[in-house]
Amino acid sequence: MKQITFPRLKTFLICSALLTGANGRTWTSADGSKSFDAKFKSYDAETGEVVVTLRNGRVRKFNQSFLSADDISFLKSQGGGSSSSVGELPEILPDPDGKDADMSKPVQVYILLGQSNMLGFGKAATLKGIAAEKYPYLVDDAGEWTVRKDVRNTFVMCSGNSPAKDQQNNWLTVERNIGPEIGIGHYLGEVTDAPVLILKSCIGNRSLGWDLLPPGSEPYEYDGKEQPGYRGTPDNPGGDTGGDMSKGWYAGCQYDGDIAAAKKVLENLDKYYPGAKEYEVAGFFWWQGDKDMRNPAHYERYEQNLIQLIKALRKDFNAPQAKFVTASLGQTKKGKGGGDGRILDAMEAVSKSDDPELKGQVGFVYTNPLSKGGSSSGHYSGNPETYMNVGEAMGKAMVELLKK
Numbered sequence: 144m145k146q147i148t149f150p151r152l153k154t155f156l157i158c159s160a161l162l163t164g165a166n167g168r169t170w171t172s173a174d175g176s177k178s179f180d181a182k183f184k185s186y187d188a189e190t191g192e193v194v195v196t197l198r199n200g201r202v203r204k205f206n207q208s209f210l211s212a213d214d215i216s217f218l219k220s221q222g223g224g225s226s227s228s229v230g231e232l233p234e235i236l237p238d239p240d241g242k243d244a245d246m247s248k249p250v251q252v253y254i255l256l257g258q259s260n261m262l263g264f265g266k267a268a269t270l271k272g273i274a275a276e277k278y279p280y281l282v283d284d285a286g287e288w289t290v291r292k293d294v295r296n297t298f299v300m301c302s303g304n305s306p307a308k309d310q311q312n313n314w315l316t317v318e319r320n321i322g323p324e325i326g327i328g329h330y331l332g333e334v335t336d337a338p339v340l341i342l343k344s345c346i347g348n349r350s351l352g353w354d355l356l357p358p359g360s361e362p363y364e365y366d367g368k369e370q371p372g373y374r375g376t377p378d379n380p381g382g383d384t385g386g387d388m389s390k391g392w393y394a395g396c397q398y399d400g401d402i403a404a405a406k407k408v409l410e411n412l413d414k415y416y417p418g419a420k421e422y423e424v425a426g427f428f429w430w431q432g433d434k435d436m437r438n439p440a441h442y443e444r445y446e447q448n449l450i451q452l453i454k455a456l457r458k459d460f461n462a463p464q465a466k467f468v469t470a471s472l473g474q475t476k477k478g479k480g481g482g483d484g485r486i487l488d489a490m491e492a493v494s495k496s497d498d499p500e501l502k503g504q505v506g507f508v509y510t511n512p513l514s515k516g517g518s519s520s521g522h523y524s525g526n527p528e529t530y531m532n533v534g535e536a537m538g539k540a541m542v543e544l545l546k547k
Contacts, residue, residue, distance in 0.1 A: 167195070171211040186218040190464060193218060202249060202421050227251050227337040227423070229545045236280045236333060244293035244338035249421040250412065252340045253331065253541070254405055254460070255324060256355075257431035259347030260472070260519050263322020265527035270317065278531055280329060281317060291315040294332035295416045296324060298343040299404045303354075303396040307344070307404030312415055315341065321527060323430060323470075326534025327541070334542055340416050344405040346397065350434035351448050352441025354397035357455035360448060365440040373398075402459050424462035426541050427453070429469040430533070432490075433519040436472070436482030446489035453493075454500065466544040468506040468537050469494070473514030473523055503547055506540035508533065 167182030181195035184202065191207040207215050227248055255261055274281040283289050294315040301307035311319070315328040328341045349355050353371075362372040362380040371394040375382035382394065412419045429452070435441040441448075453467050469490045475483040487509075494507035513532035517524035 168217070170195070170214050173209055173211055175211060183217075188218075192464070204423075227335060227425070229542060230334040230336070232330065232334055232539065232542055236329060238280050238283065239289050239291040239293075239329070239332070241290070241292055245336060246338060246418050248337035249423050250295075250338045250340050250416050250419045251331070251335055251425040252342055252409065252422050253327065253426045253428060254424065254456070255322075255327070255341065255343040255345065255428045255430075256401060256456075257345050257429055258349045258433060259522060260430040260433065260470075261322055261343065261345045261428075262347055263320055263324065263530060264522035264525050265321040265530035266525040267317050267320050267527070269525070270321065270527035270531070273528070274317075277528065281325070288317045291329065291332050293335075294328045294339040294341060296328060296341050297408060297415045298324075299408060300344070300346050301400040301404050302346060303392060304400040304403060307400070307407065311343075320525070321530050321534075323428070323530055323534030323537055326531050326536075327428060327538040330535060330538030330542060338416060338419060340412075340419075340422070342405055342408055342415075344401045344408075346401075348434060349397045349431075350438065350441055351431060351452065352435050352438060352444055353394055354392075354434075355401070355431070355452070356395040356448065357398055357452045358395065358459075359451050359455055360395070363444065365443070368440075370440050370444075398455075402456075406460075424460040424465050425545070426466040426468065427456055428537055428541070429467065430537075432472050432483065432486040436486055439482065442482040442485045442489075445486050446492055449489060449493050450496070450498065450501065453505065464504070466504050466506070466541060467501075468508065468540045468544070470508040470510050470533055470537055472519040473510045473529060473533070474518040476511050477509065504544060506537075506544050508536045508540055510536070 167180060169178050169180050171178045181197050184194040184196050186193050192204060193207055194202060194204050196202050207218060281289060292314055296311060296313055296315045298311035299307040300310050315332065317325060324341050324343055328339065332339050356373050358373050360373040362375055363370050369380040371377065371380040372382045373395045375394045408415050409422060412422055435445055457463050457465055471487040471490055472483050475487050477487065491507050493501065494505045496502060496505065510533050513529065513536055514523060515526040515528045517526065523529040
């Protein structure tokens with residue numbers, strides 16, 4: 144399944160030039176050498192992003208810099224906007240209305256990554272007893288779980304870069320133990336005028352400093368010992384970005400596996416979101432850190448690795464403007480020392496970064512006030528309130544980023 148993304152200009156113009164007679168306007172390249180027919184769909188004046196529809200129904204996205212001055216004047220006369228608008232969050236989330244999403248719009252994909260916190264160990268049976276009072280949108284008048292028909296909930300899992308297996312693929316509802324995806328999905332579904340796909344790809348007991356180390360990470364020295372960069376090993380810290388390392392574990396092995404698993408879902412989009420033909424990766428969610436907090440070489444490098452993770456994910460999914468929300472470990476209070484305190488500080492620092500690629504595009508959720516006890520290593524004793532509270536907060540944080 145093809146993602147909406149701007150292909151190389153030459154290829155785009157050649158293909159579009161074949162679409163003579165298409166409804167819409169004729170667009171011209173910046174140098175005036177090429178033109179193509181396409182229907183105007185949307186324009187974001189802040190980022191310069193243009194979205195058009197070709198005669199065959201394909202949607203294409205590119206930057207205004209590829210267009211002529213006349214075309215840019217036309218765009219400015221149309222105002223701004225993206226292919227999916229984001230509404231206001233109500234103070235109290237209503238029950239889902241049971242309606243299908245507007246399938247004329249591309250599916251808005253949110254990818255959930257991390258380790259066991261993100262997997263979800265919130266006990267559904269316990270949640271059923273408190274949902275009507277604390278999360279009333281989860282149950283209907285008969286006390287049955289509500290179902291969102293505009294949000295798809297998909298979960299795939301692999302170990303390293305082995306083939307992934309489907310763990311879940313249904314409309315958003317509670318049917319098993321939960322993670323933060325329930326709160327996230329309900330809040331995004333409520334404010335988004337397009338179909339939403341919550342795509343979780345992760346497994347437990349993985350560190351950002353080793354298993355999930357992203358592409359572009361370089362080897363470094365800690366305490367007199369060289370630490371591996373992406374695709375490096377203890378015996379070869381320099382890594383091997385060009386060779387096939389699938390037969391053994393290496394730095395970033397789980398990153399490679401999780402990303403490949405998520406891409407496989409998107410390549411078969413109709414299987415996971417029936418009727419869908421196009422998608423946009425709109426954002427990423429990250430709840431992780433339990434393993435890194437036990438290794439000084441990892442937690443002291445966490446901020447740098449997290450920044451590289453965001454940039455690598457955007458590149459891998461062709462989503463340079465995708466937002467990113469991260470959440471701290473529930474047991475960790477601000478100001479605490481040790482590994483978990485350092486990780487919390489790193490997450491918050493990245494959310495306040497002045498890096499032009501990150502500024503205003505990264506959200507941070509401080510989860511200690513939301514947690515109902517226990518720790519990340521004990522999966523918060525399975526308390527579903529912790530997972531719901533964190534999921535709701537992460538969903539709200541993403542909404543705020545999308546509205547900027």
